[in-house]
Amino acid sequence: MDITLQILRQSHRNIPPELKVYRLSVPESTTILDCLNQIKWQQDGSLAFRKNCRNTICGSCAITINGRSALACKENVGSEIKRLQDIDPDSHNEPVLAIAPLKNMPIIKDLVVDxxxxxxxxxxxxxxxxxxxxxxxxxxxxxxxxxxxxxxxxxxxxxxxxxxxxxxxxxxxxxxxxxxxxxxxxxxxxxxxxxxxxxxxxxxxxxxxxxxxxxxxxxxxxxxxxxxxxxxxxxxxxxxxxxxKDPKEHRTVRHRKTLINLVKDGGWIDERRFAFLVMGLQGVSEIFPLGWRMLTHGKLPISFEASPGATEVKGLIEQVESLIESGSDNPVK
Ligand code: SF4
Ligand code: SF4
Ligand code: FES
Missing domain, CATH: 1.10.1060.10 (Alpha-helical ferredoxin)
Incomplete structure (x- = not known):
């Protein structure tokens, strides 16, 4: 089948990236890594990307394919086209695969990140x-x-x-x-x-x-x-x-325990009590300007009503707690 690859390329981290377009005619089962190999070997030898095992073992070939970080040697043209069609069932044009480097890491060159x-x-x-x-x-x-x-x-x-x-x-x-x-x-x-x-x-x-x-x-x-x-x-x-950890000493632990206790009490969080219980009077006074802005914009609830499903929520939380106490490996399962 005929496909187009749009590859985000960058020759150096201080130079803005450019979108380069390559056309290929390949079977649907071709991996994205094999597409990149074909481009490098037959169209443009300057394209830089990492690879090694070609078999989802070494972890070298991770890139972004249509916005999602994945292994180039694991995903293939057919699976990517299906994913695009699942997102937009009305797209019947020639498939375009967008290829870019991994995010959250500086670019060294093209698809190779630091x-x-x-x-x-x-x-x-x-x-x-x-x-x-x-x-x-x-x-x-x-x-x-x-x-x-x-x-x-x-x-x-x-x-x-x-x-x-x-x-x-x-x-x-x-x-x-x-x-x-x-x-x-x-x-x-x-x-x-x-x-x-x-x-x-x-x-x-x-x-x-x-x-x-x-x-x-x-x-x-x-x-x-x-x-x-x-x-x-x-x-x-x-x-x-x-x-x-003792919740009295650690705000992160207090935050989590307070959240669970409030949901157990009312089926959902009473945000007015939440801030006081987690941060204390001094902490709340430090964020008073934010609280005031929320209050004046109608974002801070004045009253609280328990959720209609509060009893069921409480029962669920108690079941999970008792599973944790009994040493179950994964109570969520
Ligand atoms: S996605 Fe993250 S956790 Fe999963 S294999 Fe790669 S590095 Fe490991
Ligand atoms: S924020 Fe947490 S859940 Fe989200 S990707 Fe990072 S580690 Fe995973
Ligand atoms: S080349 Fe090794 S995981 Fe893809």
């Missing part, structure tokens, strides 16, 4: 089983099959950067570790051989670097080609922190 920040953030979660626990020399550190199974999902990460590219928290907060790093962090928290859990949790609790800076937008889960589900891993770390 991943230094990505690697630096991974390093900051200390992604190694603690050496202190390895100091005993007599034998290897054995794990039961159940203990090992806890590492399977996060162990599938191929460090492709697709989640980091889509992450809204990374886009606005340069200190945030990123979904890849926090997924790895959860792998270390649950590793039975590691004896550094308390110090790790302290690190992952940092309000700007750690799990509380995640906006729960779900983008990382949605694009990850290996089903690592980074947002779910972040949620697991939050669960460990909620059990460990």
């Amino acid at each position: 991943m230094q920040g990505f690697w630096d953030n991974l390093e900051k979660v200390e992604p190694y089983v603690s050496t202190a626990s390895r100091a005993i020399p007599e034998r290897e550190f054995l794990q039961t099959p159940a203990e090992r199974a806890q590492l399977n999902q996060t162990g599938n990460c191929i460090l492709c950067g697709a989640c980091y590219s889509e992450c809204n928290a990374v886009a606005v907060n340069p200190k945030f570790a990123g979904p890849h790093a926090l997924a790895k962090a959860q792998r270390m928290v649950v590793d039975s051989r590691d004896n550094n859990t308390d110090q790790r949790l302290e690190n992952y609790h940092d309000p700007e670097f750690g799990v509380w800076a995640c906006t729960r937008c779900y983008q990382c889960n949605s694009v990850c080609p290996q089903e690592v589900a980074p947002m779910d891993q972040i949620t697991q770390i939050k669960g460990a922190l909620l059990q460990q």
Whole structure:
């Protein structure tokens, strides 16, 4: 079939990007990586992109395809056209695939980005089983099959950067570790051989670097080609922190617990009590100008009525809480 690839190209990070158009005639099963290879080998040898295994193993070829970060060697022309038609069923024109580099990382050239920040953030979660626990020399550190199974999902990460590219928290907060790093962090928290859990949790609790800076937008889960589900891993770390930290001392923990308690009480949040319970009188007085503007624009509710489904909501929350107390691995399931 005949297709058009519009590739966003940039010869240097300080030079504005240009859209270059290439036409190909390829079967639907052709991967996007093979399309890029054809362009490079037959039309324009100056096109720069990364690749290695061609088999969704090495993570090198992640780019943006029609606005979504993905592996070029995993997606093919047919799957991308179907995705475009699902978004716009009326489009019957010759398919146009928009190709661009990953987001949230500086461009080196064309589709090649500088991943230094990505690697630096991974390093900051200390992604190694603690050496202190390895100091005993007599034998290897054995794990039961159940203990090992806890590492399977996060162990599938191929460090492709697709989640980091889509992450809204990374886009606005340069200190945030990123979904890849926090997924790895959860792998270390649950590793039975590691004896550094308390110090790790302290690190992952940092309000700007750690799990509380995640906006729960779900983008990382949605694009990850290996089903690592980074947002779910972040949620697991939050669960460990909620059990460990005193809400009186930590606003992030107080925020989460207050939210749950208010929803349990009224089926939804009583925003008037929420601010006071989380921030206290002094905190609320600091944001008084904002509160006043909200009040005068009708954005701050004066009264509160419980949701009609409050009893059912309370029952659901209590069921989840009792599953957590009973030690269920994933109460959400
Ligand atoms: S978590 Fe998924 S998307 Fe993110 S780097 Fe790992 S494999 Fe790629
Ligand atoms: S869910 Fe959190 S970590 Fe994942 S992409 Fe959104 S903000 Fe980033
Ligand atoms: S080339 Fe290795 S994952 Fe695509």
